Amino acid sequence: MIVVTGATGNVGRALVDRLVARGEPVRALTRDPRRARLPERAEVVRLDPGDPAELFRGATRLFLYVQGAGDRMGDFLAAARDAGVRHVVLLSSGIIQEGADETHPIHVMHATVERQVRDSGLAWTFLRPNAFATNALQWRAQIRAGDTVRGVFADALTAPIHEDDIAAVAERALLDGGHEGAVHRLTGPEAVTNAEQVAALGRALGRPLRFAEIPPHEAGPDLFPHVPQDALEGFLKTIGGLVGTEPEITGTVEEITGSPARTFSRWAEDHADDFRD
Secondary structure (H helix, E strand, O other): OEEEOOOOOHHHHHHHHHHHHOOOOEEEEEOOHHHOOOOOOOEEEEOOOOOOHHHHOOOOEEEEEOOOOHHHHHHHHHHHHHHOOOEEEEEOOOOOOOOOOOOOHHHHHHHHHHHHHHOOOOEEEEEEEOOEHHHHHHHHHHHHHOOEEEEOOOOEEEOOEOHHHHHHHHHHHHHOOOOOOOEEEEOOOOOEEHHHHHHHHHHHHOOOOEEEEOOHHHOOOOOOOOOOHHHHHHHHHHHHOOEOOOOOOOOHHHHHHOOOOOOHHHHHHHOHHHHOO
16 A cells, blocks of 8 residues: 555645556545545545554555645654555655755755654655746736736746656655665756746647746735745745756656656646636
8 A cells, every 4th residue: 555645736646646547556645535536546535644543554655745744744654654654755855955055944844854754764765856847837827817927037947847757756666666765856857947938838828928027026925825925035036046047957757767757848738728717
């Protein structure tokens, strides 16, 4: 049995789909099973971090989302170990690397969970993806409303990774031997600017889209509703640092799965319906 936390998130859902398609037994954890809309062959279970023992009954492997157990991560991992789980694959973050700002809230969150996993007594594999292609969904409302996307730093460069490529690596790490103790840095195959991402979405939708750059001081909660207000300044500084800086690009996806990582244009085609009315 493979337990998947974050099963209704972008990566978790893709991983559940992959494992079910292979006929693997999957227990998908979610806070609201009635609204999960997961494959029928997956065992969908309500996630209760306060009572984790039953969640791991019969399980040997765990895919862990970094916020999957909230502030009860230590107890959650102990319950997994005591129930017979042997290997955990953690979806961490590429922000953890040499020379990184260790005070950054995102770094602190992921580094803390990595340390808890290392200390848990379980075999582990860390996945550290950089920019997610799904970050482009922040522009969905604007694209549905018109042909102009307002945003900061048109020339900020990233190598966005398709969520299913992350899931494909997680699948192999869970099912194949040899990934214990490994740290896999994951990226898409090419560098694209924010403006180029918007143009790619336009091509996928069959209509021209334009990125209109605005000054960072004009960016507020309307553009970044998912970013806490007290963290917005640091968030914008991070994005600004991507202008004129070539992003890290790895071949890890192809090395592990045998298939090259998908481009942002492919992601845009796969998700075009998400941007339509």
